[in-house]
Amino acid sequence: MSELVDQLADLTGFRDRDVLDVTLVGAFRDLLRPLSVAIYRSVGEAGDERWLTRARLGEHDVAASADSAWTDLEQLPRRTHDAARLEAFERRCVVTVPGAPHRSLFPVATDREVVGVLEIQTDEALDLKDQRLVASILRIYRNFQALLDYSEHDTLTGLLNRKTFDESFMKAASEPRPEGPDDGEGRRRLSGTHWLGVVDIDHFKRVNDTCGHLIGDEVLLLVSRLMRAGFRFHDRLYRFGGEEFVVLMRCAHGEAAMAAFERLRVLVERYVFPQAGHITVSVGYTEVRPVDTPNAAFERADRAVYYAKAHGRNRVCSHSELVARGELVEGDAVSDVELF
Numbered sequence: 001m002s003e004l005v006d007q008l009a010d011l012t013g014f015r016d017r018d019v020l021d022v023t024l025v026g027a028f029r030d031l032l033r034p035l036s037v038a039i040y041r042s043v044g045e046a047g048d049e050r051w052l053t054r055a056r057l058g059e060h061d062v063a064a065s066a067d068s069a070w071t072d073l074e075q076l077p078r079r080t081h082d083a084a085r086l087e088a089f090e091r092r093c094v095v096t097v098p099g100a101p102h103r104s105l106f107p108v109a110t111d112r113e114v115v116g117v118l119e120i121q122t123d124e125a126l127d128l129k130d131q132r133l134v135a136s137i138l139r140i141y142r143n144f145q146a147l148l149d150y151s152e153h154d155t156l157t158g159l160l161n162r163k164t165f166d167e168s169f170m171k172a173a174s175e176p177r178p179e180g181p182d183d184g185e186g187r188r189r190l191s192g193t194h195w196l197g198v199v200d201i202d203h204f205k206r207v208n209d210t211c212g213h214l215i216g217d218e219v220l221l222l223v224s225r226l227m228r229a230g231f232r233f234h235d236r237l238y239r240f241g242g243e244e245f246v247v248l249m250r251c252a253h254g255e256a257a258m259a260a261f262e263r264l265r266v267l268v269e270r271y272v273f274p275q276a277g278h279i280t281v282s283v284g285y286t287e288v289r290p291v292d293t294p295n296a297a298f299e300r301a302d303r304a305v306y307y308a309k310a311h312g313r314n315r316v317c318s319h320s321e322l323v324a325r326g327e328l329v330e331g332d333a334v335s336d337v338e339l340f
Contacts, residue, residue, distance in 0.1 A: 021055040041116035050076035157224035195257040197285035204243035280314035
């Protein structure tokens with residue numbers, strides 16, 4: 001019993017979701033002594049769902065393995081490739097598969113939906129006592145995840161809130177960049193980097209003044225849904241407050257980042273908002289630099305947003321391109337002119 005209490009204390013002692021999942025698989029390995037234990041999360045758009053390995057431990061592994069949060073979706077196995085795992089996910093039930101090894105699959109759920117599957121491989125089938133133990137710990141895990149969701153997400157839009165931004169930024173900025181193709185001279189170029197974008201709804205004050213704050217809230221909610229539709233499953237989307245949103249994502253180069261933000265701009269421009277009609281957004285973005293702080297990167301993207309608003313709105317502007325053209329000077333302060 002004391003070992004179980006210790007495991008539960010460890011499980012609820014972290015607010016980092018990556019560490020939480022690693023702790024969960026570690027707890028099951030210590031309690032059940034399986035051949036392996038893993039958490040798989042369903043990711044991707046409807047019709048092209050994939051399995052992302054959140055954490056996996058074999059019986060002799062020193063550390064858990066996992067898919068990178070920035071893994072290309074097409075590199076992940078399709079959700080339909082494993083019938084037993086799919087059944088546990090879709091039917092929300094425990095599925096057992098006899099064999100060598102024996103597999104026991106448990107749905108992993110939030111308060112709203114099933115999000116993944118826990119898979120335990122053993123020499124022999126788990127007895128009912130062990131199955132109840134797994135189910136009970138997963139309920140504690142679900143409840144703790146719900147507390148994290150409440151503290152980390154904006155209550156209106158469901159996007160991440162501002163207080164979670166700094167930690168995510170520092171984790172992304174410190175992530176090693178993988179080597180890309182050879183540059184032709186025997187050197188390996190680093191591929192992929194992180195980009196920070198600030199998205200601001202144009203004339204949002206006018207929406208609130210003419211349509212009312214309830215319609216304004218609906219606009220914010222619908223913009224957040226368009227953001228989810230326009231970005232990938234692993235892009236980090238935040239609401240910073242008011243009509244200001246932030247995107248933290250990984251792209252191979254600036255052209256890909258520009259294309260992603262331009263895609264969002266077009267989605268919003270073409271959407272007809274109930275009561276409010278047509279609405280546009282202005283976007284500014286910047287590459288995250290190796291020595292960046294969250295405030296420094298945000299300030300550069302914010303200056304690009306102000307430039308977009310001062311030059312017609314409904315535009316996507318790159319901070320580095322504006323500096324290269326002489327439109328902005330590196331380190332300029334943002335103007336206090338009302339542009340909303």
